[in-house]
Amino acid sequence: MKKVVHAACPHDCPDACGVLITVEGGRATKIQGGPEHPVTRGFLCAKVAKYLDRVYSPDRVLYPMRRVGHKGPFAGVSARATQAGEPDAAVATKHQQIWKRISWGEALDEITSRFRAISAEFGSEAILPYSYGGTLGALNGGSMDRRFFHRLGASQLDRTICSAAGEAGLKSVLGAKLGTEPEQFRHSKYIIAWASNIHGNNVHLWPFIAEARRNGAKLVVIDPYRTRTAECADWYLPINPGTDAALALGMMHVIIGENLHDADYVAKYTLGFEQLREKVKEYSPERVAEWTGIAAGDIRKLAREYATERPSVIRLNYGVQRSEGGGMATRAVVMLPCVIGSWKEVGGGLQMSLSGAADFNSEGLRRPDLMKAALGREARTLNMVELGRVLNKVNDPPVKALFVYNSNPAAVCPNHQAVIRGLLRPDLFTVVHEQFFTDTTDYADIVLPATTFFEHKDLQKGYGHYYVQVSNQAIDPLGECWSNVELFRGLAERMGFAEECFRESVDEMIDLALESDDPWMQGMSRERLEREPVRMNFGDQGAGIRGQAAELRSAGQPMAAVATSSDTAAVPTFEPFLPFARGGFRTSSGKAELYSEALKAQGLDPVVEFRPPLESRHGKRNGLPLELLARKADNFLNTTFSNVPSVQEMEEPGLLEISSVDAQARGIADGDRVRVFNHRGDVELIARVDGKVQAGVVSARLHWAKMAPGFQSINSLTSEKLTDMGNSATFYSVLVEVELSKPKSSH
Numbered sequence: 001m002k003k004v005v006h007a008a009c010p011h012d013c014p015d016a017c018g019v020l021i022t023v024e025g026g027r028a029t030k031i032q033g034g035p036e037h038p039v040t041r042g043f044l045c046a047k048v049a050k051y052l053d054r055v056y057s058p059d060r061v062l063y064p065m066r067r068v069g070h071k072g073p074f075a076g077v078s079a080r081a082t083q084a085g086e087p088d089a090a091v092a093t094k095h096q097q098i099w100k101r102i103s104w105g106e107a108l109d110e111i112t113s114r115f116r117a118i119s120a121e122f123g124s125e126a127i128l129p130y131s132y133g134g135t136l137g138a139l140n141g142g143s144m145d146r147r148f149f150h151r152l153g154a155s156q157l158d159r160t161i162c163s164a165a166g167e168a169g170l171k172s173v174l175g176a177k178l179g180t181e182p183e184q185f186r187h188s189k190y191i192i193a194w195a196s197n198i199h200g201n202n203v204h205l206w207p208f209i210a211e212a213r214r215n216g217a218k219l220v221v222i223d224p225y226r227t228r229t230a231e232c233a234d235w236y237l238p239i240n241p242g243t244d245a246a247l248a249l250g251m252m253h254v255i256i257g258e259n260l261h262d263a264d265y266v267a268k269y270t271l272g273f274e275q276l277r278e279k280v281k282e283y284s285p286e287r288v289a290e291w292t293g294i295a296a297g298d299i300r301k302l303a304r305e306y307a308t309e310r311p312s313v314i315r316l317n318y319g320v321q322r323s324e325g326g327g328m329a330t331r332a333v334v335m336l337p338c339v340i341g342s343w344k345e346v347g348g349g350l351q352m353s354l355s356g357a358a359d360f361n362s363e364g365l366r367r368p369d370l371m372k373a374a375l376g377r378e379a380r381t382l383n384m385v386e387l388g389r390v391l392n393k394v395n396d397p398p399v400k401a402l403f404v405y406n407s408n409p410a411a412v413c414p415n416h417q418a419v420i421r422g423l424l425r426p427d428l429f430t431v432v433h434e435q436f437f438t439d440t441t442d443y444a445d446i447v448l449p450a451t452t453f454f455e456h457k458d459l460q461k462g463y464g465h466y467y468v469q470v471s472n473q474a475i476d477p478l479g480e481c482w483s484n485v486e487l488f489r490g491l492a493e494r495m496g497f498a499e500e501c502f503r504e505s506v507d508e509m510i511d512l513a514l515e516s517d518d519p520w521m522q523g524m525s526r527e528r529l530e531r532e533p534v535r536m537n538f539g540d541q542g543a544g545i546r547g548q549a550a551e552l553r554s555a556g557q558p559m560a561a562v563a564t565s566s567d568t569a570a571v572p573t574f575e576p577f578l579p580f581a582r583g584g585f586r587t588s589s590g591k592a593e594l595y596s597e598a599l600k601a602q603g604l605d606p607v608v609e610f611r612p613p614l615e616s617r618h619g620k621r622n623g624l625p626l627e628l629l630a631r632k633a634d635n636f637l638n639t640t641f642s643n644v645p646s647v648q649e650m651e652e653p654g655l656l657e658i659s660s661v662d663a664q665a666r667g668i669a670d671g672d673r674v675r676v677f678n679h680r681g682d683v684e685l686i687a688r689v690d691g692k693v694q695a696g697v698v699s700a701r702l703h704w705a706k707m708a709p710g711f712q713s714i715n716s717l718t719s720e721k722l723t724d725m726g727n728s729a730t731f732y733s734v735l736v737e738v739e740l741s742k743p744k745s746s747h
């Protein structure tokens with residue numbers, strides 16, 4: 001029997017695609033992009049298009065496993081060899097020496113008895129959950145797991161590794177994570193992709209940009225790395241890493257100085273414009289040019305074009321905020337559409353994250369009240385970015401048990417060497433719930449098998465569009481895989497937690513998540529979401545701009561989500577959503593806060609400022625000369641997919657991209673083996689002189705350490721230092737030096 005199941009891609013990606021899975025005789029045989037989803041429009045990214053290879057990979061973790069061998073990196077990704085030169089049989093034997101299959105009952109007993117013993121001796125906060133973006137499903141991303149750890153009284157995890165600085169910066173101006181919907185980009189005339197690797201990380205925005213360009217729009221890319229998006233831009237501006245606040249301030253210097261701002265919008269809907277006007281005087285294009293490496297003439301031109309070629313829109317992505325001053329940089333960029341009033345226009349404004357529109361009932365899903373009931377107070381919070389410090393230095397109490405799911409910290413965390421030292425502590429009990437034997441399972445005492453999204457049901461929204469979907473289950477779980485929801489339900493039962501919420505079914509939890517007073521959530525029933533993606537119910541919010549919508553229509557322009565180009569499937573029509581056309585900011589003042597009392601109270605500049613990162617060419621903190629971008633790979637998703645052979649074929653990890661100037665100065669030629677190092681660690685990579693970076697910048701890609709020679713991770717070079725706002729990670733404020741590798745002496 002053949003059926004087609006509606007699902008949603010749960011990976012940590014703004015696109016949150018609608019997915020159709022064809023199932024024949026219980027086996028998934030085809031995956032395709034949902035044709036009816038107005039943003040997915042029938043296609044998937046290259047990696048998820050190969051998802052059957054991931055689901056049915058012979059390397060899946062299928063059964064609970066207990067470690068019987070030593071902890072430490074293991075080159076094989078399963079009983080099967082993937083490292084060149086490793087004969088399958090030898091890897092299989094080694095794997096068997098490390099892992100012994102156990103039953104779920106044994107696994108749950110061992111975990112709960114260890115948890116009880118640790119709680120009795122050190123207190124429940126000696127247990128630390130560690131999870132991030134494995135799945136963004138509302139249930140499997142954070143529901144039963146949170147209930148469980150709250151009820152246990154475990155330490156809380158500050159989940160700031162990705163976007164917290166940007167979120168803090170954006171909210172300091174707008175008050176909420178809202179912005180321009182992707183469908184409106186087709187109406188733009190001037191599009192700035194600012195730290196936004198659209199072809200790599202957000203490919204479903206591209207067709208809208210392509211459509212705008214067919215209608216004459218200009219695409220500008222601001223990125224220190226010549227991405228595929230930069231290659232096809234009308235204007236590419238390579239910027240020195242960590243200097244975006246200066247550029248935005250320089251643009252505002254020109255815009256305000258030349259009276260190109262929208263005085264009416266500014267007067268009605270912003271707070272603190274006079275203070276901003278004073279502040280930007282300090283940032284002349286000449287001064288900004290020195291920091292950013294962008295010529296003063298180009299800064300003027302960019303500012304003038306952005307303010308006058310309308311509608312103009314900014315796709316700001318998270319690259320700017322992975323830097324020491326990432327919060328302020330985001331704040332500065334987000335001020336731009338407020339100053340030129342482009343929020344009023346269909347195809348104007350700015351998009352960073354749209355996840356602030358309409359909340360699921362997260363209190364119901366996560367039950368933070370259970371923590372206070374268990375502990376009588378809030379449990380302490382430990383920052384996930386600082387896992388190295390947390391495992392090695394925290395003593396009140398020390399972390400004695402680490403429970404990892406939805407994450408691969410032994411690869412994605414900064415200061416990798418410290419993380420590994422911590423994970424190797426003999427007294428640390430580590431459980432990892434995973435789909436694969438990752439870098440992190442190499443340090444686990446117990447590994448538990450996890451389902452993929454083909455094998456469980458979930459509810460999902462996106463951070464790059466305004467649609468909600470239910471992801472239906474397509475196939476039975478492989479082997480003995482359990483979803484995160486089932487796992488924590490099972491653990492709660494074994495712990496004897498009596499609360500009713502630990503017995504809820506998946507459908508009951510979806511219904512609960514949808515219980516919301518939010519008018520934008522009206523009309524979202526589970527039954528409807530099971531069948532189709534549903535747009536947030538913006539209702540009246542669109543009314544304020546209906547006049548403009550009519551104008552556009554009479555000018556012969558296509559509207560909102562109406563597909564017009566022949567390459568797209570039919571999609572529904574909506575009024576465009578303009579969150580801040582008439583103010584409506586979610587700040588405490590209700591205005592766009594160009595001056596913020598809250599920032600002042602935190603000891604930060606209440607307007608905005610640029611401070612060069614200490615670990616940068618201007619700060620020279622460790623005296624090393626090259627700025628490293630330890631970037632994501634276009635064809636992996638963080639480290640997910642690193643191990644799937646058909647995806648590996650599309651990607652080239654293990655490279656150090658370097659400019660010809662810096663290569664020559666060090667006697668390095670394309671293809672040479674090089675050592676990249678700083679005071680935190682060193683990594684061997686292959687030099688690639690390909691014109692992707694300017695002099696002074698080098699770039700490398702994130703992937704699994706266990707697949708690299710010597711088990712080295714590029715995160716050996718990155719720092720645990722936190723950002724100015726949001727306590728986020730500073731993956732892009734890193735100084736290194738590079739040298740030719742010494743040939744290994746042969747013994």
Ligand SMILES: Nc1nc2c(c(=O)[nH]1)N[C@H]1C(S)=C(S)[C@@H](COP(=O)(O)OP(=O)(O)OC[C@H]3O[C@@H](n4cnc5c(=O)[nH]c(N)nc54)[C@H](O)[C@@H]3O)O[C@H]1N2
Pocket residue numbers: 012013014133162163194195196197198200201202222223224225227239240241242243244317318319320322323629631632633634635636637638639732
């Ligand atoms: N294919 C693919 N897609 C992904 C991911 C992936 O790993 N692979 N990861 C997902 C995740 S978790 C996230 S958070 C999103 C993130 O997506 P993005 O926000 O796009 O994040 P990054 O790739 O970190 O950075 C974007 C761009 O910023 C550039 N950049 C670095 N430093 C600076 C700077 O100082 N200034 C400027 N202007 N640019 C800078 C980088 O070179 C990069 O091209 O993408 C998601 N989608």
Ligand SMILES: Nc1nc2c(c(=O)[nH]1)N[C@H]1C(S)=C(S)[C@@H](COP(=O)(O)OP(=O)(O)OC[C@H]3O[C@@H](n4cnc5c(=O)[nH]c(N)nc54)[C@H](O)[C@@H]3O)O[C@H]1N2
Pocket residue numbers: 012131132133134135140161162163404405406407408409411412413433434435436438450451452483484630631632637638639640702714715718731
């Ligand atoms: N150098 C450098 N480091 C970075 C970044 C960078 O740009 N450069 N980016 C940072 C960013 S933005 C982010 S978001 C983080 C990402 O950090 P993580 O969220 O840890 O990302 P992944 O490496 O994709 O690991 C997710 C893991 O979850 C597993 N998984 C998937 N679905 C499920 C499930 O349903 N249940 C369970 N139990 N497991 C599941 C996957 O198999 C995968 O191994 O990395 C950060 N690290």
Ligand code: SF4
Pocket residue numbers: 009010011013014015016017044045046048203204637
């Ligand atoms: S990873 Fe992103 S682009 Fe690829 S299918 Fe999933 S949501 Fe779509």
Ligand SMILES: [Mo]
Pocket residue numbers: 012133161162163
């Ligand atoms: Mo992320």
